[in-house]
Amino acid sequence: MKKVGVILAGCGNRDGAEIREAVFALLAIDKLEAEAIIMAPNINQHHVVSHFSGNELRETRNILEESARIARGNIQDIAKVRAETLDALIIPGGYGVAKNLCKFAFDGSKATVLPEVRALVTKIHELKKPIGAICIAPALMALLFGNEHLKVTIGNDKETAQEIEKTGAKHVNCDVDQICADQSAKIVTTPAYMYGDAKLHEIYSGIEKCVAQVLSWA
Amino acid sequence: MKKVGVILAGCGNRDGAEIREAVFALLAIDKLEAEAIIMAPNINQHHVVSHFSGNELRETRNILEESARIARGNIQDIAKVRAETLDALIIPGGYGVAKNLCKFAFDGSKATVLPEVRALVTKIHELKKPIGAICIAPALMALLFGNEHLKVTIGNDKETAQEIEKTGAKHVNCDVDQICADQSAKIVTTPAYMYGDAKLHEIYSGIEKCVAQVLSWA
Numbered sequence: 037m038k039k040v041g042v043i044l045a046g047c048g049n050r051d052g053a054e055i056r057e058a059v060f061a062l063l064a065i066d067k068l069e070a071e072a073i074i075m076a077p078n079i080n081q082h083h084v085v086s087h088f089s090g091n092e093l094r095e096t097r098n099i100l101e102e103s104a105r106i107a108r109g110n111i112q113d114i115a116k117v118r119a120e121t122l123d124a125l126i127i128p129g130g131y132g133v134a135k136n137l138c139k140f141a142f143d144g145s146k147a148t149v150l151p152e153v154r155a156l157v158t159k160i161h162e163l164k165k166p167i168g169a170i171c172i173a174p175a176l177m178a179l180l181f182g183n184e185h186l187k188v189t190i191g192n193d194k195e196t197a198q199e200i201e202k203t204g205a206k207h208v209n210c211d212v213d214q215i216c217a218d219q220s221a222k223i224v225t226t227p228a229y230m231y232g233d234a235k236l237h238e239i240y241s242g243i244e245k246c247v248a249q250v251l252s253w254a
Numbered sequence: 255m256k257k258v259g260v261i262l263a264g265c266g267n268r269d270g271a272e273i274r275e276a277v278f279a280l281l282a283i284d285k286l287e288a289e290a291i292i293m294a295p296n297i298n299q300h301h302v303v304s305h306f307s308g309n310e311l312r313e314t315r316n317i318l319e320e321s322a323r324i325a326r327g328n329i330q331d332i333a334k335v336r337a338e339t340l341d342a343l344i345i346p347g348g349y350g351v352a353k354n355l356c357k358f359a360f361d362g363s364k365a366t367v368l369p370e371v372r373a374l375v376t377k378i379h380e381l382k383k384p385i386g387a388i389c390i391a392p393a394l395m396a397l398l399f400g401n402e403h404l405k406v407t408i409g410n411d412k413e414t415a416q417e418i419e420k421t422g423a424k425h426v427n428c429d430v431d432q433i434c435a436d437q438s439a440k441i442v443t444t445p446a447y448m449y450g451d452a453k454l455h456e457i458y459s460g461i462e463k464c465v466a467q468v469l470s471w472a
Contacts (some may be wrong), residue, residue, distance in 0.1 A: 047265065047273075048323035055265075055324055059277040066454035087322035088329065104305035105266035106273055110446075111306065229326075236284035 038070040038123040040247075041160075043114060043153065044103035045076065045132030049229065050085040052099070054130030056226050057170050058106050060240045061126045064247035070254075073122060075114040076103035077152055082135040099136055119159035124254040126247060127157075129171020129228055139177040145202035149179055153246050159227040164254035166222040168246045172196075173227040178205035181221060189216035190228030213241040217249050224249045256288040256341040256472050258465075259378075261332060261371065263294065263350030268303040269365040269389065270317070272348030275388050275446050276324050278458045279344045282465035288472075291340060293332040294321035295370055300353040317354055337377035342472040344465060345375075347389020347446055349419035358393045363420035365399055377403050384440040384471040386464045390414075392443040396423035399439060407434035409445030431459040442467045 042061055046052020046201045065072045076099050082096040104111045110142040127133065134141035150155075158178055160167060174188035175196070182203025189210035190196050197207035206214050212234040215226045226242035228234070260279055264270020283290045294317050302313040322329045345351065352359035356367040367375075375398055378385060387395045392406035393414070400421025407428035409413050415425035426434050430452040433444045444460035446452070 042347075049326055055273060056277050056280070056326075057272050060281075062274070063278075063454050063458055068293075086319055087325070087327050088316075088319045090327065097304075101304055101306045105270075106407055108267055109305050109308065117273070236281050 038251060039073050039121065040065050040070050041117065041122040041125045042072050042074045043076065043127045043128060043137065044074060044106055045136045046081050046097070046099050047102040047105045048087050049130045049136065050087055052102055052130055052132035052172055054129050054229055055106060055108065056236065056239065057128040057130065057243060060070065060149045060243040061128050061247060063168065064244040065126070067244070068231060068248055068251050068253055074103070074107040074110060075112045075115070075117050076100045077136065077150055078113040078115065081132065084132060099132070112155055116133065117156060119156055119163055120121055122165065123159065124166045124250050125157065125160050126168040126250065127173040127176065129173050133173045133176055138175070138176050138179055140172070140179065144199040147179055149176065154180065166224065166250045168224045169251040170226055170243060170246060171228040171230050175200055177225065178203040179222055181223070184221060186221050186223060187216060187218040188223065188225045188229055193230060209221035213238040215242060215249055222253050256469060257291050257339065258283050258288050259335060259343045260290050260292045261294065261343065261345045261353045261355065262292060262324055264299050264315070264317050265320040265323045266305050267348045268305055268308070269299055269301060270320055270348055270350035272326065272389055272447055273324060274454065274457065275346040275348065275461060278461040279346050279388065279465060282462040284343070285462070286466055286467055286469050291330070291335070291368065291450040292321070292328060293330045293335050294318045295354065295368055296331040296333065299350065317350070330383040330449050332374055335374060337374055337381055340383065341376065342384045342468050343375065343423050344386040344468065345388065345391040345394065347391050351391045351394055356394050356397055356399065358390070360405060362417040365397055367394065372398065382440060384442065384468045386442045386468040388444055388461060388464065389446040389448050393418055393439055395443065396421040399441070400467045402439060404439050404441060405434060405436040407445055409448035411448060433458040433460060433463045433467055435471065441472050
């Protein structure tokens with residue numbers, strides 16, 4: 037059974053991992069007969085946002101602790117995961133990717149990437165293992181591999197696409213239920229909730245295609 | 255388009271709604287061309303549990319605020335939802351159902367039900383609209399309607415089934431990808447994560463069957 041690392045960035049689209057995208061990735065991995073190895077950084081979130089009011093809260097939450105809610109406790113500190121033990125990686129979206137795993141939400145194409153995330157993801161890529169990146173996670177791919185003229189999609193949002201292209205990556209418009217597959221980089225991307233009003237079954241369809249393409253290269 | 259109320263009990267299987275069951279219910283509702291109206295009680299959770307360590311934390315979280323993470327902010331206070339505006343109800347599981355929506359986790363068949371939950375659910379039932387209850391949520395159905403000799407399933411856990419039967423309800427063993435449908439009560443139940451080691455695609459299959467049966471009676 038192929039082992040697919042799933043990197044979570046918290047629990048909630050405004051300050052963590054997009055919950056539905058994360059669950060859909062897990063469902064697709066299970067349906068396609070692979071095993072999910074869930075992981076997250078063991079540091080505090082950039083901030084905590086009320087998903088009811090939209091306001092920032094005076095609270096501190098740990099990314100690994102909150103991601104464990106989606107993982108039902110079956111989760112590892114990403115700093116302790118070795119790339120050699122995985123066959124592939126999937127990174128669901130949510131603002132947590134752009135606020136916690138890297139700082140794309142604040143610094144765009146100049147953003148830094150969390151060292152433990154950079155270490156695992158670049159190692160997986162060096163080992164020529166495939167990566168699937170959902171929603172805004174393709175921006176993280178561009179930060180790390182844009183200089184390889186990587187081809188990615190975040191849907192059709194012009195401003196985000198332009199920022200991504202400053203890394204050297206090429207952005208391709210893509211419908212919510214489709215994927216962008218860069219065969220030479222073995223990186224697959226799908227827009228998901230970058231289309232905020234998309235239907236859930238369309239988002240699932242894009243994510244299942246993304247996971248299937250990744251597994252076919254694993 | 256039929257409107258299906260979805261009652262959430264927080265965000266995380268140990269102290270709130272079971273996230274995967276909640277997302278699967280939303281996916282099935284969307285796939286079957288109905289609209290989800292997500293709601294939760296606007297009160298504090300019974301407690302907050304670390305999903306990483308399993309320890310209880312010295313923290314306070316509001317059920318509506320946390321449920322809003324699954325709902326992406328599109329959520330209502332259950333006390334303000336009128337049964338007349340809905341065609342059906344779905345209640346995903348998780349310990350939050352048995353700790354927050356009612357006290358089944360502590361008091362078994364003698365447990366109280368949160369007044370605003372009791373009010374909406376009993377009104378839906380009086381109006382002869384269907385209800386789907388997932389995982390441990392059938393225990394809530396038994397607390398409210400056990401005296402009608404309701405037929406439900408929570409899988410095959412003997413102790414929980416015996417406690418449920420003390421309410422007058424009848425428990426039926428059921429596989430994870432199947433449903434128990436009580437046609438006269440219009441109440442449908444499916445075990446989901448009552449089987450802790452079940453495969454995600456089997457859980458989804460049971461939940462989709464549950465939602466489909468509910469919608470066929472709506």
